[in-house]
Amino acid sequence: MTATVPAVPAHSPGSPDSPALISFRDTVKHFPGPDGGFTALGGIGLDVAEGEFTAIVGPSGCGKSTLLAIAAGLVEPTSGEVLLDGRPVSGPGPDRGVVFQQYALFPWLTVRANVEFGLRTARVPRAERRRRAQHYIDLVGLADFADALPKTLSGGMKQRCAIARAYAADPRILLMDEPFGALDSLTRSQLQEQLLQTWERERRTVLFVTHDVDEAVFLASRVIVMASRPGRIDRTVEIPLPYPRTRATRLTAEFTALRTELWQAVQRSEPTARPASEATQEN
Amino acid sequence: MPRTRPPAPPPAGGLSKTSAKPPAGPVRAAARRRWTVRLLGAVSVLTGLALWQLLAALGAGGVPGPGPVAARGAELVADGTLIADALASLRRVLTGFALGTAAAIPVGALMGWYPTARALFEPWVQFFRVIPPLAIIPLAIVLLGIDEAPKITVIFLAAFLSTVVPVFQGVIGVERTLIDAARVLGAGDPTIFVRVVVPATTPFLFAGARIGLGASWSTLVAAELIAAQKGLGYRMQQAQLYYDLETIFVGIVSIGLLGLLMDRLLMAAERRATAWQERRAA
Numbered sequence: 422m423t424a425t426v427p428a429v430p431a432h433s434p435g436s437p438d439s440p441a442l443i444s445f446r447d448t449v450k451h452f453p454g455p456d457g458g459f460t461a462l463g464g465i466g467l468d469v470a471e472g473e474f475t476a477i478v479g480p481s482g483c484g485k486s487t488l489l490a491i492a493a494g495l496v497e498p499t500s501g502e503v504l505l506d507g508r509p510v511s512g513p514g515p516d517r518g519v520v521f522q523q524y525a526l527f528p529w530l531t532v533r534a535n536v537e538f539g540l541r542t543a544r545v546p547r548a549e550r551r552r553r554a555q556h557y558i559d560l561v562g563l564a565d566f567a568d569a570l571p572k573t574l575s576g577g578m579k580q581r582c583a584i585a586r587a588y589a590a591d592p593r594i595l596l597m598d599e600p601f602g603a604l605d606s607l608t609r610s611q612l613q614e615q616l617l618q619t620w621e622r623e624r625r626t627v628l629f630v631t632h633d634v635d636e637a638v639f640l641a642s643r644v645i646v647m648a649s650r651p652g653r654i655d656r657t658v659e660i661p662l663p664y665p666r667t668r669a670t671r672l673t674a675e676f677t678a679l680r681t682e683l684w685q686a687v688q689r690s691e692p693t694a695r696p697a698s699e700a701t702q703e704n
Numbered sequence: 705m706p707r708t709r710p711p712a713p714p715p716a717g718g719l720s721k722t723s724a725k726p727p728a729g730p731v732r733a734a735a736r737r738r739w740t741v742r743l744l745g746a747v748s749v750l751t752g753l754a755l756w757q758l759l760a761a762l763g764a765g766g767v768p769g770p771g772p773v774a775a776r777g778a779e780l781v782a783d784g785t786l787i788a789d790a791l792a793s794l795r796r797v798l799t800g801f802a803l804g805t806a807a808a809i810p811v812g813a814l815m816g817w818y819p820t821a822r823a824l825f826e827p828w829v830q831f832f833r834v835i836p837p838l839a840i841i842p843l844a845i846v847l848l849g850i851d852e853a854p855k856i857t858v859i860f861l862a863a864f865l866s867t868v869v870p871v872f873q874g875v876i877g878v879e880r881t882l883i884d885a886a887r888v889l890g891a892g893d894p895t896i897f898v899r900v901v902v903p904a905t906t907p908f909l910f911a912g913a914r915i916g917l918g919a920s921w922s923t924l925v926a927a928e929l930i931a932a933q934k935g936l937g938y939r940m941q942q943a944q945l946y947y948d949l950e951t952i953f954v955g956i957v958s959i960g961l962l963g964l965l966m967d968r969l970l971m972a973a974e975r976r977a978t979a980w981q982e983r984r985a986a
Contacts, residue, residue: 515890
């Protein structure tokens with residue numbers, strides 16, 4: 422069994438000397454409120470290298486979604502910063518694609534028009550827009566539904582459309598916030614396999630938030646385990662399973678062992694439940 | 705009893721078939737339901753006409769029956785009065801309604817988008833909303849004369865006030881994640897407004913416009929009752945002076961039918977514009 426690596430000097434095993442594509446520098450998020458408010462993130466330091474697939478797991482309320490929203494530029498950190506290619510992030514931008522749990526497709530646009538949305542805001546010429554959208558629609562297997570409205574699609578198809586839309590805008594990094602959380606388990610594992618295939622082909626950096634330990638082990642080369650109150654990185658678990666990973670990977674003894682290890686790590690990160698009203702600020 | 709009973713023969717009359725035929729499918733069932741609704745509607749209209757006829761035959765209050773009213777209607781169509789009146793009324797209502805809705809969209813959107821705009825507009829909208837537009841008529845006549853201007857102004861107010869609040873609420877209610885999704889795809893505020901907020905608000909806009917159209921229509925007729933040289937309301941006012949009940953009835957029926965027609969047209973436009981919405985089968 423692989424040893425659990427303690428947190429902090431995090432780097433990808435595959436690319437030890439490549440500079441970080443995105444890095445969190447002592448990122449703090451505090452939500453003001455009565456009784457001193459709530460510290461969602463208490464100083465996060467994390468580097469993600471170009472091309473890496475990183476998963477973040479942790480109990481609900483550990484701030485993992487907030488971390489992703491800060492990277493997306495949708496939430497401002499209270500202090501600290503996020504660097505993309507060494508430049509501080511301010512506000513959302515097409516260099517960071519986001520896939521939301523609730524799909525967030527524009528219901529009045531067809532699959533094709535949804536996928537073209539980012540290309541239109543980037544003023545990509547029509548023919549080129551068509552071509553690139555079609556490429557990603559084909560890639561996620563929605564070619565037969567390119568002109569369908571979202572209301573006619575199943576949950577899995579909607580999320581595939583959302584993934585195609587995020588890819589089509591050509592981001593440096595994909596930020597995925599529990600994208601498969603609302604799907605049934607069969608669809609979920611299909612989409613996980615499909616996402617890995619896409620990732621292996623396009624090799625785009627992915628930061629993937631989930632509460633599903635199996636999902637994290639199957640997808641990521643490195644899993645960040647977060648703990649709550651305040652939200653912080655508890656430890657990092659390397660997943661040395663070789664890519665390409667397939668359905669068969671899930672059945673290997675290694676997979677099971679890693680899953681158990683990660684499961685225990687998540688359990689340890691979760692403090693004995695305390696009512697929210699008694700939460701103390703530990704800073 | 706349940707054991708000894710022989711297998712039930714297929715129902716002969718077909719009365720109980722409705723639930724006993726799974727292959728019929730939801731489509732067939734929906735079609736049947738639509739036809740039932742239409743049939744009931746026709747029955748209801750015919751019954752109403754029959755009751756009217758009965759009332760007239762009994763001589764209740766000198767009410768004319770459907771026959772004489774239809775004859776008078778034909779006369780008024782033949783000499784062009786009814787068409788001219790209807791056109792005059794429609795022109796007023798459509799002008800006021802179009803202007804009112806066109807003004808309500810930007811104002812409602814601004815109120816929903818910018819808290820400052822909301823704080824500035826809301827007291828006035830709320831204040832004028834509780835005043836029936838008819839109460840403005842005396843003021844409008846004094847200030848704007850007895851021409852088209854006061855009528856169109858009052859209709860404008862009616863349409864504007866009924867549409868502005870739904871638009872404003874629609875803009876406030878646009879899903880946060882849709883706006884976030886547009887922002888992370890590189891959209892700035894103007895793009896988000898045109899490509900996300902406007903389409904997301906369309907259903908609310910139509911809901912408001914339908915109420916606005918109804919309000920405009922009823923306000924129009926009342927405005928014409930008070931001061932006009934032509935129009936359906938004016939014609940009824942004239943008929944009242946001469947105790948011409950047939951013409952009054954023709955006016956009432958025309959106002960109802962035209963109002964219904966406009967509402968249906970707006971509904972058809974709404975269906976087309978909001979076909980993307982997930983909704984329960986109608």
